[in-house]
Structures are given as C-alpha cells and as structure tokens.
Amino acid sequence: MSQDSLTLTRLRFFAHHGVLPAETAQGQIFEVTVRLELPLAEAARADDLTKTVDYQAAYEIVHGVMDGPRMKLAEALAEAIAAALLRAFAQVEAVEIEVIKPQPPVAFAFAGFSAKIRRVRK
Numbered sequence: 337m338s339q340d341s342l343t344l345t346r347l348r349f350f351a352h353h354g355v356l357p358a359e360t361a362q363g364q365i366f367e368v369t370v371r372l373e374l375p376l377a378e379a380a381r382a383d384d385l386t387k388t389v390d391y392q393a394a395y396e397i398v399h400g401v402m403d404g405p406r407m408k409l410a411e412a413l414a415e416a417i418a419a420a421l422l423r424a425f426a427q428v429e430a431v432e433i434e435v436i437k438p439q440p441p442v443a444f445a446f447a448g449f450s451a452k453i454r455r456v457r458k
Contacts, residue, residue: 437452
C-alpha cells in the first residue's frame with residue numbers, strides 16, 4: 337500500500353441530509369474532506385496529470401453524492417462517497433472520508449459533528 341496521498345480539504349456543500357426535520361426541510365452546510373491513497377511517484381516524475389487523480393474529477397464525484405438522494409446519517413454519506421471514488425479511480429488503493437456538519441441544528445453548543453471512515457480496495 338502506498339504512503340502517498342492526495343487530500344481535498346473541507347469541500348463545502350449545502351444539502352438536506354440528516355435525521356432531524358430541520359435538517360431535511362431547511363438544509364445545512366456540510367464539509368467533506370477526502371484523502372485518496374495512491375502511488376504518486378510516477379506522476380511527480382513525469383509532471384503528468386494523467387498519471388494521478390484529477391481533483392476536479394474527484395470533486396465532481398463527491399458533489400454528485402452530496403447533491404443526490406437524501407441520507408439520514410453522515411456515516412452513510414461518507415460510505416457512499418468512498419464507494420463512488422473507489423469505483424471511479426482504479427489507481428486509488430484506499431480512501432478516507434470525513435463528513436462534517438459544522439453547525440447542526442441542535443439545542444446545545446458545540447463545534448460541530450463529523451463522521452470519518454477509511455475504506456481499502458479489496
């Protein structure tokens with residue numbers, strides 16, 4: 337397994353995912369951090385985008401999940417994103433996804449909620 341990785345940090349989306357009625361009715365901001373584990377040496381030596389993952393293409397996949405069917409759990413969003421990225425990019429060996437709700441509509445003060453998963457290609 338490669339020690340190399342690409343990270344898309346805190347991609348921002350407005351979506352209507354969640355368990356609470358306010359989350360699905362009003363929507364909220366989500367942030368998603370994506371870490372793709374893959375060998376990068378060849379791309380670095382050749383300075384060639386075709387030998388790595390285009391992060392615009394990765395963003396479009398994440399956007400498709402976030403803009404897709406409503407899900408109740410951040411865990412489910414993370415799982416769907418991970419599966420979609422592994423399907424799309426054969427060179428990716430593993431993914432780590434963190435879905436963050438910076439300001440969920442709850443009756444207590446805190447700095448937000450996140451669910452983080454790591455999935456390895458089988």
